[in-house]
Amino acid sequence: MMIRVTGRDGSEQELDAIEGWRVMEIIRDHGMTDPNVAIKAECGGSLACATCHVYVDAAWVDKLVPASEDEIYMMDEAFAVQDNSRLSCQIIMNEELDGLQVTLAPGTEP
Amino acid sequence: METAHKTDVIIIGAGPVGLFAVFELGLLDMKAHLVDILDRPGGQCAELYPEKPIYDIPALPIVTGQELTDRLMEQIKPFGATFHFGEMAQKIEKIDNGWRLTTDAGTVIEAPVTVIAAGGGSFTPKKPPIKGIEEYEGTSVFYAVRKMEQFRGKNLVIAGGGDSALDWTVNLAPVANSLTLLHRRDDFRAAPHTVSQMRQLVNDNKMKLVIANLTDIKGANGQINALTLTNADKTVQDLPCDTLLAFYGLTMKLGPVGELCAQQNIELQNGLIPVDTEKFETSAERLFAIGDINWYPGKLKLILSGFHEAALMAQKAFRYVYPDRKLRFEYTTSSSNLQGKLGVK
Ligand SMILES: Cc1cc2nc3c(=O)[nH]c(=O)nc-3n(C[C@H](O)[C@H](O)[C@H](O)COP(=O)(O)OP(=O)(O)OC[C@H]3O[C@@H](n4cnc5c(N)ncnc54)[C@H](O)[C@@H]3O)c2cc1C
């Protein structure tokens, strides 16, 4: 299983993904060694920071569980929010999301 | 210079770990002064998730961030710690057998031991990731209101959808020359009462509401003259204004603690302070680091770990504060000495 992540610099990376992990956690794990996909994710996935903001590729938007009201609230503290914006700590990997494509949004710099 | 407070231990940060350190130090007869930039205790627990439940505090199957803070405050009450809230620990200097700490408010504290319990750093406003925004900060871009008068006669844009944005919108509408509230969607999580006040102001033509994202700023020499906004359909528009007040929540920045460490030649590890796991002391004698701010092999950023670190730190701090006294290991359950200090005997 993998996800494709476009860094803030525009470079694309393929990251190994693990079922049941949050997309934020997968990105954070790789970001430790690769600054192009480093992600702040300050609150560690507790929906309290909005620094794990990603844009989901159009082809994948409908495959995701819709955002909860709390997630929509929290995105008020994100920047340059678009219709395909999500907080990546709220996307849990499963087989259907194998190949998921996301782009790191501004404001996620560690 | 102001006369210095003298105490046994200075604690930078009144988060859960700084608070519990008061308890462990108090059992060993050490008094503490705490400094925190926030206006109340609790650190992340009180600021970021007061209503959220925590499930991994031993013997408390469930407790919210605020409840945990309240309980810690109750637990440390017998030890009469002194709190300096709303102040940033700015400078730390070595003095004979100890440290002198100065805050941004000019408070000076001296003690034989200093404990850094600064967590993820001090809370600061989140800044929009717009290139060159620093140039405007303090002149025409602000993240807080110090004096309302500062905004008199301005063509002001307030960005955000939470309580701070809405409260200041309602308060500054009569003060500013023109006011526009800018938010990414036409729905607000601020208190419903304030939201309806804002809607009323819009109906009365006393302010404007614009639904869009802030994506750029225009201006020169520190003075903005317009904001570039991106609408939901990705079209772009300019909003003329001369002042921006942005409320996008808080983030934690290492801030002065980084400089404190640099002054003491402590080399940070990924922004964290390396300590040993016996005493949680830094490479500078008499300077300790506990809680989220420290690093050692196997470190977990958990409240539980911070509590443990506070207990071990206190053992070593005792030897600095009372070099001539012998340290006795006692249980609170059975020691009438400790129970006397806790005020339960
Ligand atoms: C949403 C969320 C959920 C969490 N859930 C859990 C959980 O379930 N279990 C768990 O164990 N942990 C949890 N945590 C982590 C836990 O909150 C932290 O481990 C804990 O708060 C660390 O405590 P601390 O006292 O070290 O630092 P903090 O709580 O970060 O407090 C540090 C304080 O120091 C102050 N400060 C820093 N620098 C300065 C300065 N120079 N001058 C003045 N003041 C300064 C700050 O303002 C702050 O108040 C969670 C965290 C978040 C954000």
Ligand code: FES
């Ligand atoms: S990591 Fe903080 S909201 Fe996702």
